[in-house]
Amino acid sequence: MGVTLERDIRERFRRSGYTLTSQRKAVLEALGESRGHPSAEDVYLLVKKKNPRVALGTVYQALSVLEEIGVIGAKHWSESPTRYDLNVEPHLDIRCLGCGAVSEIPGVGLGDLEDRLRAATPYEVTHAAVVVEGLCPACRAAG
Amino acid sequence: MGVTLERDIRERFRRSGYTLTSQRKAVLEALGESRGHPSAEDVYLLVKKKNPRVALGTVYQALSVLEEIGVIGAKHWSESPTRYDLNVEPHLDIRCLGCGAVSEIPGVGLGDLEDRLRAATPYEVTHAAVVVEGLCPACRAAG
């Protein structure tokens, strides 16, 4: 599993022409370690633990490259920085307006939505995302 | 139609406890006049034409209030400021990665997606949005 991932990622780097550097590997590792959907700052702090010399800008650039070659996904929310995710399959994420936590909604896909929207627009669709906001059980209880 | 809208909006203001000021009316008018999905800056410039003394911060605060009481909708994109919209019904908007224009995808709703996600999560869902990115015909032709 780890080896397969590694091989796929190396392949994507080779095809894209980008260099697979230690910093970019570290960013990928940090994303794997973190449970939720970390922000660039979260990733930066994790990477910094092992290599204190990394720059925040490098993390942003690495995340941008990794997203471009299709290894990670990014989602944008109100009142929150961009969150990153190793899951690149179309899926639904929900963010709690109380505590800010982002988690995946398991078992619910986009269905035929992507096909329907491709049929209904003359645009060349490159990317579709669903962002959901609400209150998690704990925050709902806290009022 | 205009009168009905007006009445509904007054009602929403009354119920929420917010004040219906001339600036907030002007922001609503600007949203009605503008064809597409304006940013806060776009709205600010439109409002400023009639009342040059309005402050950008006031426009932001007005947009925030109007969104809170359900009179307008907001959507967040990558590489673009937040765009606002008089259409509060669930619908799909697409943004061109080339020219930045945002437009509605007509005839495509969320379908049963909202029901399915409510059934699949313990969260209290308050808001769901679909953001789509791609290339408009003109930008695709321009390569």
Added chain:
DNA sequence: CTCGCGAATAGGAACGATTACTGATCACCG
């Protein structure tokens, strides 16, 4: 294995969007 070159990095400054602050002004109930 070593060299050399173009890509990537560290560190920090700059930027754009948005929010926060403060004294003056306004909307609205009585």
Added chain:
DNA sequence: CGGTGATCAGTAATCGTTCCTATTCGCGAG
């Protein structure tokens, strides 16, 4: 009308992100 709490104009500050430049690194050619 008159008072009062909400809102506003103007501006400073914040936050996430991008940009810049000299230095370092990855990696293919030899």
